Amino acid sequence: MKAFVFPGQGAQFVGMGKDLYENSPLAKDLFEKANDILGYRITDIMFSGTDEELRQTKVTQPAVFLHSVISALCADGEFNPDMTAGHSLGEFSALVAAGALSFEDGLRLVYARAMAMQKACEAAPGTMAAIIALPDDKVEEICASITDEVCIAANYNCPGQVVISGSMAGIEKACELMKEAGAKRALPLKVGGAFHSPLMEPARVELEAAIKATTINTPKCPVYQNVDAKPHTDPAEIKENLVAQLTSSVRWTQSVQNMIADGATEFIECGPGAVLQGLIRKIDKAVSAKGI
Template sequence: MNAYIFPGQGAQFTGMGLYLYENSHLAQDLFEKANSILGFHITDIMFEGTAEALKETKVTQPAIFLHSVILAKTLGGTFMPDMVAGHSLGEFSALVANGTLTFEDGLKLVSQRAQAMQKACEAQPSTMAAVLGLEDAIVEKICAQTEGLVVPANYNCPGQLVISGEVAAIERACEALKNAGARRAMILPVGGAFHSPLMEPAREELAAAIENTTFSKPNCPIYQNVTAYEVTDANSIKKNLMSQLTAPVKWTQSIQQMVADGATHFVEVGPGNVLQGLVKKIHKAAETSSANL
């Protein structure tokens, strides 16, 4: 069975999407539609902008979404997923790819999500850190014991867990994690504590937008970050998506469940190949590839 997976923030690169734009009339139309919906020429930043300009959250998230979704749409009849999943932001791309959301609604939600997250980051200084070489249970225990707010945020693969929270609490947790034998516990260059309770203001804002958006019955199951199980009911998908910003990304568990449900080939749709690497670390026998126009 073919599982299609969609990357999240951090996969952006200068020039992203230009090849699609130059080689597909459909891609051109969709990119121009995106410029109109967003109210600025995101294509200029994607195709010719600096890495710094691309790093702005209000640009990064729509840019990665557009690259992923437009690539999926240009694949035409060869795009036949048996199941889909997306890492954090990538979940929105996956929901357009499997027909739950329209292209327009997906883009509007992603834009609102980016702006809401930016506001939440500015309201309270916070950060994230990558922890390598420790079992999840040890990281979870140290987070729970650390003074201040710090929680597991991204279960990326065995031995790689990202934590999220208040700056001082993250610093304390990193020291404790190194003392517990972590190979690395390094603070990441991100603007805030994504997938933690500190994103509650953003979650509330996005939940209101999701509530007012039409979700259709998907044409294949999605394995959502919040549950790591297959979901096909539109209302359940909506509910899970509302919880996503303050809950951890259960990527390891999602891939394990997809494999248990019959996935043998994982196709990454969008910029980069980070997810293929994570899939291989989670399930060595899985076949992986990148989608191409």
């Protein structure tokens, strides 16, 4: 069985999508439609902008979404998923690819999400750090021990790699404790805020209104969602999980394990970069992981 997976923020690079735009009439049409919806030419920044321009929140998230979804839709008949999943932002790409969200609605929600997250970051500054080579339960235990600051396990990326998220002081304190507990590395990340933590609550509230107003259809295949790592096909459940995602952990390790348990033997990453392929191989060496 084939599982199509979609990356999140951080996978972007200048030049992304240019070959698709130039070689596929469908891709060109979708990119131009995106320019109209967003009200600015995101393609100019994607194809020939600077790294700094591409790192702007209002650009990064829709850019990764567009590259991912258009890659899948222009895959010359290869796109026939038995299941889909996306890492954080990538969950929106996975829902469009599975037919649960229209391309237009998916893009509007991603843009709304990006702007809401930017506002939440400015209102309550925070950060994230990658913890390498420490068991998940130990990471959780240390996060729970920090009671005077916000600090949670935010991304379960693969065994031995968990990203924590929270206030500046909370993450600084946690990094010291993680190293003392035997972590090989506790690496602060260059991110704009404390994503997938309670500090994103204002963004969750703002995005909830947009998600509730959006039509979500029954997908053509199960979508494994970040919040519980389980397959979902019920539109009401999908909406609830999308809303909860902003302040909840991304259970990527568990999602991949569940997809494998449910029969996935081949993982195909759609979008910029190859980060998810690397994580999937670390989760289970026996499965195939490749780009589209």
